[in-house]
Amino acid sequence: xxxxxxxxxxxxxxxxxxxxxxxxxxxxxxxxxxxxxxxxxxxxxxxxxxxxxxxxxxxxxxxxxxxxxxxxxxxxxxxxxxxxxxxxxxxxxxxxxxxxxxxxxxxxxxxxxxxxxxxxxxxxxxxxxxxxxxxxxxxxxxxxxxxxxxxxxxxxxxxxxxxxxxxxxxxxxxxxxxxxxxxxxxxxxxxxxxxxxxxxxxxxxxxxxxxxxxxxxxxxxxxxxxxxxxxxxxxxxxxxxxxxxxxxxxxxxxxxxxxxxxxxxxx
Numbered sequence: 001x002x003x004x005x006x007x008x009x010x011x012x013x014x015x016x017x018x019x020x021x022x023x024x025x026x027x028x029x030x031x032x033x034x035x036x037x038x039x040x041x042x043x044x045x046x047x048x049x050x051x052x053x054x055x056x057x058x059x060x061x062x063x064x065x066x067x068x069x070x071x072x073x074x075x076x077x078x079x080x081x082x083x084x085x086x087x088x089x090x091x092x093x094x095x096x097x098x099x100x101x102x103x104x105x106x107x108x109x110x111x112x113x114x115x116x117x118x119x120x121x122x123x124x125x126x127x128x129x130x131x132x133x134x135x136x137x138x139x140x141x142x143x144x145x146x147x148x149x150x151x152x153x154x155x156x157x158x159x160x161x162x163x164x165x166x167x168x169x170x171x172x173x174x175x176x177x178x179x180x181x182x183x184x185x186x187x188x189x190x191x192x193x194x195x196x197x198x199x200x201x202x203x204x205x206x207x208x209x210x211x212x213x214x215x216x217x218x219x220x221x222x223x224x225x226x227x228x229x230x231x232x233x234x235x236x237x238x239x240x241x242x243x244x245x246x247x248x249x250x251x252x253x254x255x256x257x258x259x260x261x262x263x264x265x266x267x
Contacts (some may be wrong), residue, residue: 004145014078019220023072030071034064040259041067047258051249065254073119073217073257080122080157085129092126092215096227099211103230104132109175109208111199112182113236114215115245116257121154122223123215124182128158133179135160137167139187168202175206185212185241186258194263196236203233210236212244216252 014022034041044066045059054062080088094100103110112127112134114120120136128134136159141147151161162170162181171181181202185195203210212228228244235241249256 004143004149007146007149010075011078014075015082019079022075023220026071026075027068030067031064034067043261044257044259047262048253048256050262051246051256052253054253062253066257069217069255070257073121073255076119076217076221077121077153079221080125081153088126088129091221091223092122093218093222093224094227095224096213096229099227099229100213100225103209103211103227106209106230107178109178109206110180110230111175111203111208111210112180113185113196113199113210113212113231113241114182115186115249116184116259117186117214117245117248117252118216118255119223120182120184120215123213123225124154124159125157126215126223126225127180133160133174133177134158134182135162135171135174135179136182137162137164137171137184140164171202172206175202175208181208185236185245186262187260188263196241196263199241200233200236203236210241212241214245214248216248216255 013025017025041063044063048054048059048062052059052062083091114123124134124136136154138150138161140163141150154161160174162174174181183195183199185199187195189195189198199210202208210231210233212231214226216224216226218224226248231240
């Protein structure tokens with residue numbers, strides 16, 4: 001119940017406090033959590049070392065900033081419930097829009113292959129507000145009340161959630177209907193295999209296109225949606241997703257929330 005209470009208090013605070021104060025409190029809480037050295041901290045620092053090559057001191061500073069950015073991104077997620085579609089659309093700049101339109105015009109399902117970079121929840125809400133039939137694959141929270149909290153927020157923005165079991169069948173059905181399924185390529189699936197390999201197999205089975213994309217925070221309440229050229233079924237495991245996402249990570253390492261060991265394709 002403490003976890004549920006914490007989320008509810010945060011939600012009320014974000015609604016009641018001025019945005020700058022809410023962001024400042026979020027950063028302060030993140031710094032406190034970082035100081036207590038949770039398991040996510042060494043995992044993040046190790047991942048930053050693999051993909052950025054920064055020094056030990058640099059990794060620590062980047063990891064602390066990432067904890068702060070993660071807290072602010074969560075606060076922005078809570079704010080989504082109060083944004084009308086026009087305000088949401090006006091908060092996002094699109095880069096690589098031609099790649100987005102290419103995927104839309106293809107007449108096939110789309111596997112949106114993203115990463116825990118910036119604010120993926122904001123990105124999903126942005127696409128859904130444009131009429132994209134989008135389903136996200138999200139690992140359920142250990143607390144069922146907290147999971148219900150997140151699922152309700154996503155549904156309110158028009159974003160569907162696919163259960164992990166039976167994920168393959170549900171994802172395949174959605175893609176064959178011409179809908180979109182969002183996956184995180186910097187995570188592993190059950191058994192330790194890479195999400196990239198899973199996405200490639202799903203694309204081969206359904207004929208879906210794979211679209212790499214991230215949503216980066218550029219200012220308070222402002223984001224940029226970045227879309228890369230669509231990939232064929234074999235490209236994710238051949239390294240093209242890794243190359244695209246690694247470039248964003250190197251430019252914005254403080255917005256990469258890689259709190260778990262990387263899958264083999266990204267390590």
